[in-house]
Amino acid sequence: MALNDYCEGVISGDIEIDCANPLTRGVEKRAIIMNREDIDIDTITRDPNRPNVVSSIVMKTGKRAYRAVIPTQQPFAGTGSTLGDSTVVKTMNHTLGMVILANDPDVCGNVIDGLINGTFVAIIENKYKNTNKETTPGDGIFQIYGLDQGLMSTTIENDKYSTDTNGGWNIVLTEEGSPSSATFLYDTDLATTRTLFDSLTQPASGGGGG
Amino acid sequence: MSDKVNAFGLSKADKEFVHDYYKRVTNKFFHPTRCGRCYEDAIIEMYCKYKKDKTMNNENTGFKLRNGAIVHSRIGNGVLSYKNLTDERAIAFIIEFPDLLKSNKFAQVPKNLQELIANYKESKENANAKLIDLSDSEEKEAVIVLSDEETTVNKPRRGRKKGSKNKQNK
Numbered sequence: 001m002a003l004n005d006y007c008e009g010v011i012s013g014d015i016e017i018d019c020a021n022p023l024t025r026g027v028e029k030r031a032i033i034m035n036r037e038d039i040d041i042d043t044i045t046r047d048p049n050r051p052n053v054v055s056s057i058v059m060k061t062g063k064r065a066y067r068a069v070i071p072t073q074q075p076f077a078g079t080g081s082t083l084g085d086s087t088v089v090k091t092m093n094h095t096l097g098m099v100i101l102a103n104d105p106d107v108c109g110n111v112i113d114g115l116i117n118g119t120f121v122a123i124i125e126n127k128y129k130n131t132n133k134e135t136t137p138g139d140g141i142f143q144i145y146g147l148d149q150g151l152m153s154t155t156i157e158n159d160k161y162s163t164d165t166n167g168g169w170n171i172v173l174t175e176e177g178s179p180s181s182a183t184f185l186y187d188t189d190l191a192t193t194r195t196l197f198d199s200l201t202q203p204a205s206g207g208g209g210g
Numbered sequence: 211m212s213d214k215v216n217a218f219g220l221s222k223a224d225k226e227f228v229h230d231y232y233k234r235v236t237n238k239f240f241h242p243t244r245c246g247r248c249y250e251d252a253i254i255e256m257y258c259k260y261k262k263d264k265t266m267n268n269e270n271t272g273f274k275l276r277n278g279a280i281v282h283s284r285i286g287n288g289v290l291s292y293k294n295l296t297d298e299r300a301i302a303f304i305i306e307f308p309d310l311l312k313s314n315k316f317a318q319v320p321k322n323l324q325e326l327i328a329n330y331k332e333s334k335e336n337a338n339a340k341l342i343d344l345s346d347s348e349e350k351e352a353v354i355v356l357s358d359e360e361t362t363v364n365k366p367r368r369g370r371k372k373g374s375k376n377k378q379n380k
Contacts (some may be wrong), residue, residue, distance in 0.1 A: 059277035061317045199292045200278045
């Protein structure tokens with residue numbers, strides 16, 4: 001909440017360690033990625049009391065998110081956030097790194113070509129599960145990248161002799177100029193949030209008629 | 211044999227069957243990946259689920275939620291999501307939230323939606339009427355029919371003592 005007629009940067013919480021939920025690094029192997037233009041932006045609902053929490057995100061009719069499964073030791077390596085270098089208003093840059101361990105006409109046509117010029121939103125699942133939190137347990141598990149400005153490609157490379165990709169594709173998507181340090185997906189509780197997460201990648205027709 | 215598509219012997223028709231029935235049996239969507247045995251795994255999963263539940267989720271005649279859409283009930287009906295989307299639940303939520311259809315949560319609704327709503331309301335009213343009848347009759351004194359003697363005796367249920375029949379027999 002702004003204290004003055006300009007958005008003053010203030011902190012409003014203690015800086016301490018949550019012993020009941022020890023922090024652990026890394027993310028899970030499974031994430032989802034969606035075209036930003038496929039999202040019904042009007043449905044994005046931020047928690048009025050916690051603006052870093054998004055409780056609703058719905059795709060446009062007939063559109064869906066896509067699963068990104070990276071079965072490596074360190075999936076989505078390179079993913080993180082840094083302070084941007086803007087000289088007027090400081091913002092954050094968010095980066096999503098991934099390798100695509102495939103290379104054929106379908107992968108290149110359906111995925112790689114789209115990544116070159118597209119704008120994307122991704123949701124990753126952190127290995128850190130704050131499920132012992134007193135209120136809103138599990139609200140730090142699903143983290144959204146690219147919701148403000150959209151993720152855009154800054155690296156797309158294919159090295160046939162790369163030991164990191166086994167000849168696949170190395171991708172880095174970056175969101176520059178985000179006003180928030182991080183955005184999380186959380187609706188009511190962890191089970192509902194996971195249902196929401198899973199529902200984004202269902203076939204575009206939705207519920208299905210049996 | 212020309213339509214055999216892989217070494218495991220599943221034909222194209224077999225795979226189409228899995229696509230068609232996986233959702234109906236498991237209430238989940240089938241995501242064929244590049245793994246070699248995902249169709250076989252799906253068949254085993256369908257078999258185990260059907261063997262356990264003896265039912266298929268075929269109660270959805272055309273409701274489809276948009277991806278990511280979740281509706282929270284305010285009267286204890288839980289959450290409406292792709293996992294539990296049936297006609298009955300969808301209509302219950304539409305009745306609870308009259309503006310739900312305008313909110314773009316649904317990607318598709320059945321063409322006979324109004325008919326389904328009318329049927330749902332009618333069935334609920336009938337169920338409520340039965341409940342009222344039942345509660346009324348429970349409030350009155352219970353009627354015990356002694357079929358042996360072909361007579362009817364009005365007797366409070368709580369007033370009947372255990373073992374009284376044995377004593378009469380003696």
